[in-house]
Amino acid sequence: MSDKYTLERITWVQTWVPGKLFSFRCTRAPGFRFAAGQFARLGVKPPGSDEIVWRAYSMVSSPYDEFLEFFSIVVEGGLFTSTLEHLEVGDTIYVDKSPYGFLTTERFAHGVETPRNLWMLSSGTGLAPFLSILGDLHVWEDYRQLIVVHSVRAPEELAYAETLRSYPEHPIFGEFCREEPNKFVYVPVVTRVAHPDCLNARITTLLDTGELERHVGTPLEPENNCVMLCGNPEMVTDLRSRLQDRGFRAPRRGRPGNLAVENYW
Ligand SMILES: Cc1cc2nc3c(=O)[nH]c(=O)nc-3n(C[C@H](O)[C@H](O)[C@H](O)COP(=O)(O)OP(=O)(O)OC[C@H]3O[C@@H](n4cnc5c(N)ncnc54)[C@H](O)[C@@H]3O)c2cc1C
Numbered sequence: 001m002s003d004k005y006t007l008e009r010i011t012w013v014q015t016w017v018p019g020k021l022f023s024f025r026c027t028r029a030p031g032f033r034f035a036a037g038q039f040a041r042l043g044v045k046p047p048g049s050d051e052i053v054w055r056a057y058s059m060v061s062s063p064y065d066e067f068l069e070f071f072s073i074v075v076e077g078g079l080f081t082s083t084l085e086h087l088e089v090g091d092t093i094y095v096d097k098s099p100y101g102f103l104t105t106e107r108f109a110h111g112v113e114t115p116r117n118l119w120m121l122s123s124g125t126g127l128a129p130f131l132s133i134l135g136d137l138h139v140w141e142d143y144r145q146l147i148v149v150h151s152v153r154a155p156e157e158l159a160y161a162e163t164l165r166s167y168p169e170h171p172i173f174g175e176f177c178r179e180e181p182n183k184f185v186y187v188p189v190v191t192r193v194a195h196p197d198c199l200n201a202r203i204t205t206l207l208d209t210g211e212l213e214r215h216v217g218t219p220l221e222p223e224n225n226c227v228m229l230c231g232n233p234e235m236v237t238d239l240r241s242r243l244q245d246r247g248f249r250a251p252r253r254g255r256p257g258n259l260a261v262e263n264y265w
């Protein structure tokens with residue numbers, strides 16, 4: 001076995017949209033440590049090939065879980081996902097021994113006196129790191145309000161909606177929601193069809209019109225908010241420029257900021 005990666009066994013697979021979206025779990029090597037929001041490098045060997053194809057995948061599971069969970073798209077003709085989508089329980093996958101990435105709350109200032117809110121804005125599978133972050137107790141303790149916005153084209157792509165809606169009943173995090181009813185806000189966004197339980201415009205538009213802030217009930221100002229963006233690179237670019245116009249800044253030269261981003265392609 002290599003000193004660069006471990007071979008892990010798939011233990012669970014869940015299909016959200018056949019041929020498009022699924023999640024899976026695999027065993028976790030005891031030495032694989034990561035911060036919530038980081039990503040792993042996963043490897044598969046396409047059928048008939050001896051070469052491992054590697055891709056970045058955000059952990060959905062929290063640093064406390066014994067397993068690793070991932071949320072994946074299936075890209076038509078994609079080298080990695082057209083192999084990954086056929087893996088079943090009992091099959092194996094390569095996992096690089098190092099975690100990567102900076103989409104973590106460690107990048108933001110801690111111990112500030114003003115209680116702050118954490119906005120997590122995502123498109124598609126870009127929701128993944130935010131699920132990991134929500135599994136981290138410190139985040140519930142450190143932030144006044146946690147807001148997750150998940151933008152997808154169609155309602156059936158709102159993976160993990162039940163998990164997100166059930167935080168008020170969660171055995172640990174539910175207590176935070178009972179103390180402060182607006183502690184956690186989940187905003188599902190569907191952009192290609194109208195859906196009554198969701199907002200129905202791109203996150204960029206929802207910011208421009210003020211609808212997102214009105215819906216959440218919290219103004220998005222740089223003084224007492226931190227924002228994370230993840231998913232489609234065009235969405236990330238478009239949102240980042242709007243947030244920079246409002247005064248949000250990425251961490252730089254050791255100075256903590258209030259904006260952190262990750263592009264998926
Ligand atoms: C830091 C990081 C973290 C990532 N985490 C995840 C994750 O948690 N889940 C996940 O599904 N993917 C994630 N990705 C994307 C992933 O690494 C691969 O690109 C994806 O698995 C497709 O691989 P492929 O070889 O099948 O197609 P590729 O040849 O890699 O991609 C082909 C095209 O498919 C589209 N595409 C790729 N990934 C996505 C996606 N996730 N959603 C929508 N369109 C996409 C893009 O247009 C891309 O150019 C992440 C990427 C980065 C850089």
Ligand SMILES: NC(=O)c1ccc[n+]([C@@H]2O[C@H](COP(=O)([O-])OP(=O)(O)OC[C@H]3O[C@@H](n4cnc5c(N)ncnc54)[C@H](OP(=O)(O)O)[C@@H]3O)[C@@H](O)[C@H]2O)c1
Pocket residue numbers: 073123124125151152153154189190191192202203204232234235236238
């Ligand atoms: N979802 C499908 O049914 C489908 C079908 C065929 C092929 N695909 C392929 O699968 C890949 C991924 O599709 P996906 O649906 O997961 O991801 P996606 O195209 O990134 O869409 C996810 C969400 O992000 C929004 N978005 C995209 N660009 C944005 C921007 N610049 N600013 C703000 N919001 C933005 C989309 O809104 P909009 O809806 O307004 O774009 C949608 O709500 C794409 O390459 C696509 O070609 C998807």
